[in-house]
Amino acid sequence: MNVACIGAGYVGSVTAAALAVLGHAVTIIDIDEMKLDNIRNGKSPIYEPGLEELIRKTAGQTLSVDTQYESVGGADVVFICVGTPSKADMSADLTFVKAAAARIGKHLNPERYTLIVMKSTVPVGTTDMVTSILEEVSGLQAGLQFETVSNPEFLREGYAVEDVFYPDRIVVGSESVKAEAVMKALYLSMLTRDVYESLRELLPPVPEGRPEPVWLRTTPTSAELIKYASNAFLAVKISYINEMARLCDRLGSDITEVAAGMGLDSRIGNKFLQVSSGWSGSCFPKDTAELLATARKYDCDLQIVTAAVRANHEMHIYCVKKVQSKLKSLQGKRIGVLGLTFKPNTDDARKSQAEVIIRELCELGSHVKAHDPHGAAMFRSLNPDLPVEYCDEPERLADKADALILLTHWDCYLTLDWANLIRKMRTPYVLDTRNALHRDEMLSFGYDYEGLGI
Numbered sequence: 001m002n003v004a005c006i007g008a009g010y011v012g013s014v015t016a017a018a019l020a021v022l023g024h025a026v027t028i029i030d031i032d033e034m035k036l037d038n039i040r041n042g043k044s045p046i047y048e049p050g051l052e053e054l055i056r057k058t059a060g061q062t063l064s065v066d067t068q069y070e071s072v073g074g075a076d077v078v079f080i081c082v083g084t085p086s087k088a089d090m091s092a093d094l095t096f097v098k099a100a101a102a103r104i105g106k107h108l109n110p111e112r113y114t115l116i117v118m119k120s121t122v123p124v125g126t127t128d129m130v131t132s133i134l135e136e137v138s139g140l141q142a143g144l145q146f147e148t149v150s151n152p153e154f155l156r157e158g159y160a161v162e163d164v165f166y167p168d169r170i171v172v173g174s175e176s177v178k179a180e181a182v183m184k185a186l187y188l189s190m191l192t193r194d195v196y197e198s199l200r201e202l203l204p205p206v207p208e209g210r211p212e213p214v215w216l217r218t219t220p221t222s223a224e225l226i227k228y229a230s231n232a233f234l235a236v237k238i239s240y241i242n243e244m245a246r247l248c249d250r251l252g253s254d255i256t257e258v259a260a261g262m263g264l265d266s267r268i269g270n271k272f273l274q275v276s277s278g279w280s281g282s283c284f285p286k287d288t289a290e291l292l293a294t295a296r297k298y299d300c301d302l303q304i305v306t307a308a309v310r311a312n313h314e315m316h317i318y319c320v321k322k323v324q325s326k327l328k329s330l331q332g333k334r335i336g337v338l339g340l341t342f343k344p345n346t347d348d349a350r351k352s353q354a355e356v357i358i359r360e361l362c363e364l365g366s367h368v369k370a371h372d373p374h375g376a377a378m379f380r381s382l383n384p385d386l387p388v389e390y391c392d393e394p395e396r397l398a399d400k401a402d403a404l405i406l407l408t409h410w411d412c413y414l415t416l417d418w419a420n421l422i423r424k425m426r427t428p429y430v431l432d433t434r435n436a437l438h439r440d441e442m443l444s445f446g447y448d449y450e451g452l453g454i
C-alpha cells in the first residue's frame with residue numbers, strides 16, 4: 001500500500017520504517033528538515049535501538065521523505081503521528097494535529113479513497129474533529145473519498161521496534177467496515193507474522209510469551225479513551241508500588257520481595273512493579289494530566305488518577321529528602337546524578353524525573369554534576385536554566401562528591417568500576433532509585449548505600 005506518515009518522531013519514524021520493511025511504499029512527512037535529512041541518509045532521527053537498521057535497509061527504496069505533503073495525494077493511508085504536548089492548563093495541545101489535518105486536507109485526492117489514521121494520543125472526540133477539518137479544507141465528504149480512524153499507539157520507547165512488530169493489540173476505532181478492511185490489509189503482516197521469518201536478520205526475536213496480536217474494533221471515542229485509560233492505569237500501578245516502597249523503608253522490609261510476591265498473582269502480574277523515583281517521560285505525565293482535564297470538563301472526579309499523580313510528585317521529592325536527611329543539609333554539597341532520560345535506552349529527556357529532582361537539589365543549594373549516555377543534549381536544551389555541570393564521563397561525577405544518585409538504570413552505570421569509584425568521593429553515599437545495583441557488593445566496597453524500600 002502507499003502510506004504517508006506525518007511526523008518523524010518516536011512514533012512516526014518507527015511506524016514508517018516498520019511498514020517500509022514490510023514492503024509498503026512509505027513517505028515520512030515532517031516540518032523538521034534535519035530529521036528528514038537523517039532518514040534520507042539512512043540514519044535514525046532519534047536514539048531508538050534497532051531503528052537505524054530498519055531505516056538503512058529501506059531509505060531511498062520503500063522509505064522516502066517529504067516536507068510538502070505532496071505524497072498525501074497518492075496515499076491509501078495517511079498516519080497522523082505529530083506531538084500532543086500539554087498546554088499551560090495541562091490539557092492536550094492539539095495545535096500540531098490541527099495543522100497537520102489542514103495540510104492533509106489540502107492534498108486529499110478526490111479521485112481516490114484515502115484513510116486518515118489518528119495515531120497520536122488525542123482526547124476523546126479529536127478524530128471526529130479531524131474529520132470536520134478535512135471536510136472543510138478539502139471540500140470532500142467523509143465516508144466517500146476519505147474516512148478517519150482512531151488507531152492509538154502503545155509502543156514503549158527503548159523497545160519501540162519490538163512493540164511495533166509484536167504489539168499486544170491493535171485497536172481500531174471506526175464505525176466503517178471499509179476503513180477496518182483497509183487497516184486489516186495494512187497490518188496483515190503484523191497480525192499473521194507471515195513474512196517475519198524472511199526478515200529474521202532485521203527484526204527483534206519474538207518477545208517471550210507474546211502471542212499474535214488481538215484485533216479490537218471499537219468506536220473512535222472508545223479507542224481514544226483506551227489509550228489514556230491504559231497509560232493512567234500503568235501510572236497508578238507504579239505509584240502504588242512506589243508507595244509500598246516508602247512503607248517498606250519505614251518497616252525495614254524489602255519491596256523487591258513484596259513486589260515479587262505480589263507479581264506471582266496472575267491477576268496482578270509482575271510487570272510495572274519496578275520501584276523508581278517516580279514515573280516520568282513524554283507520555284505518562286501529559287496523558288494523566290489530559291485524562292484529568294477531560295474528566296474535569298465532564299464534571300467527573302477521578303480520585304485514583306489524581307492521587308497517583310500527587311503520589312508520583314511526592315516520590316520525586318522523597319528521593320531528594322532521603323539524600324538531604326543523609327547529608328544533613330544540601331547546602332554546598334556536591335551531588336552527582338547518573339541518568340537524565342526518563343528510562344534507559346532512549347535519548348528522550350522530556351519531562352524526566354531528573355528535571356524535578358535536580359531542580360529541587362539546586363534550590364536547596366547543591367552543586368549538581370550530571371551524566372547521561374544519550375540524553376544529556378536534549379535534557380540541557382529543555383532545561384537551559386538549570387545550573388548543572390554536564391560531564392562526558394560518568395566517573396567524573398564521583399570527584400569529591402558527597403553523594404551519587406542513580407536515577408536511570410542504564411547498563412553503563414551498572415557496570416561502572418564501583419570498587420574504585422569510592423576513592424574519589426568525599427562521602428561515599430549512593431542512592432540507587434532503581435534498586436539496580438547489588439546492595440551487598442556496594443556495602444562490601446564501603447559505600448553507604450541506600451535503595452528505595454530495601
Ligand SMILES: NC(=O)c1ccc[n+]([C@@H]2O[C@H](COP(=O)([O-])OP(=O)(O)OC[C@H]3O[C@@H](n4cnc5c(N)ncnc54)[C@H](O)[C@@H]3O)[C@@H](O)[C@H]2O)c1
Nearest residue numbers: 007008009010011030031032082083084096100120121153
Ligand atoms: N513517544 C512515545 O513513546 C509514544 C508512544 C505512543 C504514543 N505516543 C503519542 O504519539 C504522538 C507523537 O509522539 P512522539 O513522541 O513521536 O512525538 P515527537 O515530538 O517525537 O514527534 C512528533 C513529530 O511531528 C513533527 N510535526 C509537528 N507538526 C507537524 C506538522 N504540521 N507536519 C509534519 N510534521 C509535524 C515534529 O517535527 C516531530 O518530528 C503523541 O501524541 C504521543 O503522545 C507517543
Ligand SMILES: O=c1ccn([C@@H]2O[C@H](COP(=O)(O)OP(=O)(O)O[C@H]3O[C@H](CO)[C@@H](O)[C@H](O)[C@H]3O)[C@@H](O)[C@H]2O)c(=O)[nH]1
Nearest residue numbers: 153154155156157238272273274276279280281283342343
Ligand atoms: O515498573 C516500572 C515501569 C516503568 N517505570 C517508569 O515509568 C515511566 C514510563 O515507562 P514506560 O511505560 O516503559 O515508558 P514509555 O516509553 O513512556 O511508554 C509508556 O507510554 C507510551 C506513550 O503513550 C505508551 O505507548 C506505552 O505503552 C507506555 O508504557 C518511566 O519513567 C519508567 O522508568 C517505573 O518506574 N517502574
